[in-house]
Amino acid sequence: MTLDRRQLVLLALLTLGAESAGCRSKSGEVVAYSSVDQVFSEPEFRAFEARSGIRVRGVFDTEETKSTGVLNRLIAEADHPQADVFWSGDPVRPFLLIKRGMVEPYVSPSAAGLPAGLRAADGTWTGFAARARVLLVNKSKVSPAEMPASIRDLTNPKWRAQASMANPLFGTTTMHVAALFSAWGDDNARKFLNDLKANGVRVASSNGEVKRLVVAGEVAFGLTDTDDANEAIKEGAAVEVIYPDQQGMGSLVMPTTVVLLRGAPHAENGRKLVDFLLSAETERRMAEAAAHMPLRDGVPTPKTVKRVGEIRAMAVDYARVASEMERIQPWLKQWAGL
C-alpha cells in the first residue's frame, strides 16, 4: 500500500495529535505546579527527568501573580486534581491547601537533614532552599552613611516617594505583611501600612519590578527578595543588599516548600519528585543559580549567598502567618484599593 502526500500529512497530524492529546503512557510522568521562578525550577525538573526517566509536566506562575496564580489554579481544580506536587515559593501558601484538605502527608527520607522547625512533623509540608526579605539599595542614590537598616525606613519622611515595595496582595509581600501583623498586632501593622501610603511608597506589581525600579534609579531603595536582589547583582547594577532589622526583630526567612497533593494522579512519581527536590544536591544548585539559602549544614554556597545561620532571622510561626494572611485579606484589599 502506498500513501499519497495528503494521506501522509493526515497521518502525521493524527500521530502528533494523539501524542499531544495524552495518549502517551501516564505511568512515566508527574505533574508539578510551581510558584518558584520558572528559570530556576524548570532546570530542577529537567535534572529529575534525567535522573529518573520520569517526565515532569510543569505549570509555572507569571511574575505578577507570583505564588497565587498557580495556587488558585490548584484550588479551582480541587474537585478533580491535575497536579501531583506543588513547589511553593514561600512556606505559608501550602497551608491554604492543607486547610482545604488538599494535601497528602508525606515524610520524605530526603527531609531528614532539614531543620525540624522548617517542616511539618506529619509530612504535610517540607521547607528547603530559602529566600529572605531584603532591602535593595541603589548606591548612586544613597550614601553609605544613609543606608536604611530597617523596614521601618520605608516610612521615614526622609525617603518620601523614594522607596518601593510590591503589592501586598501578591507574592512574598503578602506573607511579609501577614508576618508583621502576627508579630506587631493589628494596630501597629495597620499603622505601618498606612504610614507607607502616606510616605508615598511606590507599590510595584511584583518584587521583580521593585528590583527594576531600584536598578533604574527610579527609587532609592525597595523591599524585595534575595533572589531578585541577586539578579540585580548579576546584572552588574550598583546596588547594596541589606538584611533589615538585624538589631531588632530580624529578617523574614522564607523557605521554599514542597507538598504532595491529595488525589494526585501520579502519586508515586510525585513522591520521587519530592525526594529529589528535598535533596542536598537541589539545595546546592538552588544556591548557585538562584541565591537560595540552603537549610542543611554542609551544603556549599557561593560567596554572595548568606547562610540562614549568618543572619538574625525573624521568629515566625508559619501556620499562624498563614491564618493571619487569610484574616487580613479584606483589610489589605481595602488598603490596596482593589
Next chain:
Amino acid sequence: MVEAMGRALSTSVRRHESLLILAGAAILLLATAVLPLVRLVTEIPDAIDGFALFRSGRAWRLLGRSILLSGATTMLALCIGVPLGLIVGRMDVPGRRALWLIHAFPMFLPPFLIALGWFHLLGQNGFLGSEESASVLFSAAGLVTILGLTFAPVVTSLVALGVRGIDVSLEEAARLVAGPGHVAFRILLPAVWPALALATTVVFTLTFSELGVPMFLRVEVFPAAVFARLGGVDYAPGEALALVLALLPMAVLLFLLERKFVSRRSFEVVGVRGTATTPLSLGRWRTPLAAAAWAVALASAAPIVVLFLRAGISSNGPFAFVDWVAGAPFNSLLAAVTAATLLALSGFVIGHGVARGSRFAAVLDALAVLAFVTPAAVLGVGLIGVWNRPQTGFVYGTAAILVVGYCARYALVAIRVVASAVSQMPVDLERAAAASGAGSGRRLLRIVLPLNARSVGFAWLLGMIFCLRDLETAVLFYPPGGEPLTVRIFTLEANGPEPVVAGLGVLHVGITAVVLVLGSAFIARCTRW
C-alpha cells in the same frame, strides 16, 4: 408504513436542513464559549459582594483610565493608519507593497513581544536607552505609543483595502477636476468610513483587553485588576465577574455601534476584493510623504529588529537554548492549526447565516462578540469549571483545552470574515440552485464555498494568527508541560536570561512569518481555480 415515515422524516430534515447545519456549527460555539459563560452565572452570588469593590473609587478610576488610554491609543492608530492606508492603498509611493508588509507585520505578533523589543531599544540598558527614555517607556505615554504603533496597521490595512475596492469611476471623475489630496480626503476617505468604523472598534477592543503590555510596562489598567482578582490569596472569581459586569454596558455599546456601522455593509468597503487601478500621483509631495511613510513603517519594525540583535542562543547555566524552547512551538502550532480549522468550518456556516439574515446565526454572532470582549481571565474561570471533570480529562489536561479556549475567544474572527465576503455575493445564485432542487448543504458546498474559498482561507489564516499570538486566554489553563510559546516567553520574561527571552521572541516572529507566507501561498494556490 415504514416507507411513509422515512419519506416524512426525509422531507422534514430537508425542510430544516439549513437550521440543522447551522445547529451543527453552533455546537462548537456552544461547547467552547457559551457553556463557560453560563458556568460563570453560578458565581453571581459572590459577584454581588464583589460590587463593593466599586465603593473604593479606585475601580472607577481604573475603568476610566483604561477607557482613556484605549481612546488615546485608538486616536494614535487612526492618525497613523488613515494617511498611511491612503498612501499604501492608492498613492504612487515607491515600494508601497514592501512598505505595507513591513508596517503590517507587527500586528500579527503578541503585543507584549513588541513591548519587549521597545524595552531592549529604549529601556535603561537598551541600545538607545537612557534614564529619560526608560521613564517615558514605562508610563501611560509609552503604553499608548507602543500599542498605537502596534495596532495602527489594523487601520492602515482596512483603509488600504477599502480604497482599493472603491468604484474606479468615482475616483476617475474626481481626478478630472481635483488634485490627489482632494481626491484622497473628499472622495476616498468618506467612501471607506465603514472600514474606519470597523478599525476603530477593533483597535479600541484590542487595546482595552490587552493585558501583557500594561503588565510589562507597569501601567495600571482595568483588565489587569480583573486578572489580579483571580491571583489574590483568596481565589475570588465572583469578584472578578463583578468587575467584568461593569464592562457590559461598554461591550453592548461597541456591539451596537459595530452592528450599525459595519456588520451588514458591502464588502467593497470592508473587504479584500479590491479593483486595481493606476495609483494617484502625489506630485511634489511624493518624496516627503514617501519618506514619512517609510519612517513609520521602519518604526513599526524597529522592535523586531532589536529582538534579533538582542537574541542569543547560549545562556548561563546548564540549560541550552533548545532546552528553554522545549516543546512550546509545537504546542502553539498544534493548538492553533486545530483551532483555526474548526473556527474556519464553523465560521463558514455561521458567517453565511449572518450574511443571509438568519436570526439564529445573528444570536450566535452576538454570543461570539460577548466571548470576544469578555476578559480572557474570566472566560478561563468558566472554562476550568466546565472542562475540569473526570469525564473530560482528555480535554482539560491536554492541548485540546487550548483549542477549546481559542475557539471560544476567536469564533468572531472567522464568522465576520466569512459574513463580510458572503454578503457581497449575489443571493440569486443560491436561490437559483434552491429552485433547481439543491438542498442547503449542497448549496453551501457547491456554490457558496467555491465562490468564497479565498475568504474561508483568510478566515483560517486570521484565526491561526490570533491563536498563535494569544497570551491572555491560554495563561490561565494551559495544560501541564504543554504551554504555548507566548506563555513560555511571558513566564520566563521576569527573571529569565534576556538573550534567551529575546531569542524565544525571535522564534515566535519566525514562526508567524512562515505561517503567513505559507498560508497566503496555500490560499492563493487553492483559490486559483
